[in-house]
Each structure stands twice: as structure tokens, then as C-alpha cells.
Amino acid sequence: MALTKEQRAEITAQRNTPQETSRPTVPAMEALLFEPLEVLDHGFIRVVDYMGDDSAIVQAARVSYGKGTKRVSEDAGLIRYLMRHRHSSPFEMCEIKFHVKLPLFVARQWIRHRMANVNEYSARYSVLDREFYMPDLTQVSTQSSTNNQGRGEALDASQAQEVLDILRRDAAQCYDDYEHMLLPENGGVARELARINLTLNMYTQWYWKIDLHNLMHFLALRAESHAQYEIRVYAEKMLEILKAWVPQTAAAFEEYRLGSYSFSASMLKVLRRLLAGESVTQETSHLTKREWAEMMAVLENKAL
Template identity: 55%
Template sequence: MPADAPVREQTATFRPVAEGMEQHVNVYHPVLDHGFVAVKDYMGDDVSVLQMARMSYGKGTKSLADDRALLRYLMRHLHTSPFEGCVIKLHVKLPIFVMRQWVRHRTASLNEYSARYSIMPDEFYLPEPAQLAVQSKDNKQGRGDTLSPEQAAEVLRLLREDAQRSFGTYHKLLNADEDGNPIEEDGFGIARELARIGLPVSAYTQMYWQTNLHNLMHFLRLRADPHAQYEIRVFAEKILEIMADWVPVTTEAFRDYQLEAARVSRMEIALLRDLLAGKASIADAASYGMGTREIREFQTRFGV
């Protein structure tokens, strides 16, 4: 926890309490080299989802009386509104370029550290050598083979020097160090909102991010996916671990029916049926209206 974080006195509550989640409140889990994720507050638990669902279904839930079965039914059939009754608020510290991916998920409330009002700390992200790779040849968004140790060391040197140079310029423009103390008597001292414009996207920022459980799962379905960029995926994976302690039955169903499941297109269903019936082979996939990349993904997904 940051040194200046206020400590709230523990009080009795009548609201639902998830014992697993209580272990995460105000616990700062490190992510990447300088980042973290911490739960600041939450509302609801697995039972809260059930209460929301049964309010909607009324007497129609007798055949789904088992709590776990009902939660899994909701997830399986994409009845998402009951999950909106649970809410989580996170404190996240992350590189700016990761933040730019994160805010693409617009179904949340957030407040970010402002470099208009405050001086940015001299912290920037440097990848681990194992994460340094060339551009993928068949995926415009992905990475290919990793660099050699010698190449990785040179890339890290360049990244470090560029970031240090940018922060040096930042402080010279501000005429202030990290604590706001003047550096020179006749320095520029330009406005913070202007001095920040040369900082790299590797610089760290912070935010409070609040969202409901339905939208959290949408975020995790995309960002905890193996194809997501590593630097945001590690945050998503940590949040998924926290979610498992908060709503364990929901998390199990989420993994089974969304995160580790596969969507199947109309063409794939038709091809699968004919493959199982012995009426087609994978060589016939194009005749079902599937493109080259779709066929490759189909083969990877089903091992055919």
C-alpha cells in the first residue's frame, strides 16, 4: 500500500461479505516492474447474482433451485443482467500504453492520475528480455521469435536511455524534481500540462477503475486471452485470480463457458456435422464459405 494511503477503521456491516475477497482489500499485488493491482472496494458476491436472477424469474426458478446450476445456466445462456449487481473498484498502476488499451473498455467509471496537477514520478516500463520479440509475420498485432540475448540487451539500453532522456527534459522544462523542488534559479518552469507532452508511453500512470461483474468478465474475456498483449494480459490474469476469490462459482462458469470456450460460426457447425458424419474432409472447408485464416483457426481449435 502506498505510504500516504489513508486507513479506514473497520466497522460492522449488513451488506454481503465475500470472505475470499476480504483478503484482497487494500492488498497491492505487484504486476510488471513497477505496476500493481489492488481492490479498494466491492459490492456483492455469488449469492447477490442469484438474488438478482430470482427477482427476474420469480416462481419460474423451481427447476433451477440449485445455486451452482442456476449460475451456470445464466452464464451458459448469456443472461448477463444478474451479474451487473456485483461491482468492483480497483486501484491500478500501469504503463500509459497499457492504459490506452484498458480505456477501450468504456463500460466502467475511472479517474486517472493527472499530470496537469501533479508531477509524474520517474518510473517507466522496461520489458523482460524474454518479452522482446520481432513482429509476427502472420499477425499484425502480435510478436514472433524472441531476440537473442545480445539484441535484447541493446534494445533495453535504447529504451532505457530514451526514457531517461525524456524524463530529464521533462524536469528541465518544469524546473522541478520529482518532489517539486526547483532545479535552477532561471529555469523554464513551464506549466505541467505542457511539460508532460514529451514523456514516453512507457511512463507509469495510475487510476481507480470501477465496473460491474458483467463488464469485468467482458474485459477479462478479451484481455486474459492468450492472444492479448502480454503487458495487459498479466494485469487481467491477476484480476482473474482475485475474481476467483470474490465469486468462485461465477468464475468457474465464466472459465467453462466464455474464457476457455470457443465460439463456432454457422459454417463451422455445418463442416463439423459433415466431418462427424464422414461426409466431408478438412480439404472441403473452403466450399463451406470459410477463408484461409478461418480454416487455419478451425484446425487449431479442433485439431483436425
């Protein structure tokens, strides 16, 4: 199981002692608080704290706009306006803190988002647990033939099973040897050195804190279809949390970011010709094949 007994006890203790606060409070988040949401085979994500709500965004924005525009918009309208015009600073006024358990190779992608605060479990101080990520059979896929960085079709069952067997055997072997090297009778190698024998599917954990603007930037990149499956499932879980936390913001995010499409200058020219009734082909479009295909998929509402 993902959480240790001590962590479980700590969570229960926090749960049992609600206190009064005058800070903005979101009942749907209180219900989620501390509870680990399972991701992958041993991972989880849980909300540890949050600051602000939809109205905190509006409140901060109204400081900017002052008296001049108070009447102009209702709250949801203002949030949509801010999102549409990429006014990021009011969204930076909300903050969220997660406790995440995730495989090392996912952590390596995740950490590239620099606008966040992180406290990771240190394998220099402590021994890592014997937990490594094993994909579902359905996730064992070939290299994509069209996408240099992605996956294609699932392998046939026996080949997929062989892959899992390899992954499990090698991770186990490496972990066994890690433990072996740490033993005093074998010399008691320093933890910081022994851990270099571990494989990238080992689990780590961290506290991760980020403001709402940067969280949405993270989600726009990582909940997207080109993101690697193993990080995407974390992003999708956070997208659900986003909806519980700031529902108006989440709706605007889906309207203006996740569900939007940016037409390049050349695509706009093609669009105008199409709307004028002209018949345009890739050859006459001045777009690359890939751009043409992508634009057509958007216009025909097909998955990219």
C-alpha cells in the same frame, strides 16, 4: 517501489479498523483488500472495494424469475444457466473497484472499455514520478510474421539488450528534460505542457470501477492470447481476483466463455460432414485457410 509511503500508511490505517456490516461479505476478498498485487516491473493492482457475491447474482435473478421458478435450480446451476444464455443483467448487480498502476500505453488500450468509471492521476495537477516500464529480456520480441498486431520470437540476447538500453536511455532523457523544464529557474513551464515530452512507457495510476458483467467482457478480450502481453498480465491478475470473489461465476465463465469456441454456420456444416464420416479438407470445406486452421486446432485441442 510502486506505492508511496503515504499510500502505504493509508492502507495500513484502513486495514486496522474492520467494522461490522450486514452487506454481503466475502472473506477471501477481505484478505485481498487494499493489498497491492504486483504486475510488471513497477505496476500493481489492488482491490479497493467490492459489492455483492455469487448469491447477490442469484438474488437479483430470482427477482426476475419471481415465484415461478424458485425451486427449479440450485444457485450454481442458476449461475451456469445465466452465463450460458448470456443473461447479463444479474451479473451487472455486482461491482468492483480497483486501484491500478500501469504504463501509459497500457492505459490507452484499457480505457477503450467505456462501460467503467475512471479517476486517473492528472499530470496537469501533479508531477509524474520517475518510473517507466522496462520489459523483461524475454519479452523483447520480433514482429509476428503471422499476426499483424502481435509478437513473434524473442530477439537474440544482444539485440534485446540493445533495445532495453535504448528504451531506458530515451525515457530517462525525456524525464530529465521534463523535470528541467518544470524548474522555476528554467521558466517553470506549465505541467500540462511539460508532460508532452514524456514517453508512453511512463507509469500512471487510476481508480477503476466496473460491474461484474463488464469485467468479464474485459477479461474475455484482455486475458486472451491475442491481447498484448503488458495488458494481459493485468487481466490474468484480475482473473485470480475473480475466482476469489465469485467462485461459481468464475467457473461458469471458464466453461461458457473462456473455454468455449463459436462455430460459424459454415464450420457447423463441416462438423456435420466430419461426424458423418466424410473426409473433409480445407479445399473442400468452403472455409478460409485461417478459419480451417483455427477450427482444426480447436478440434485437436491445440493452442490457437
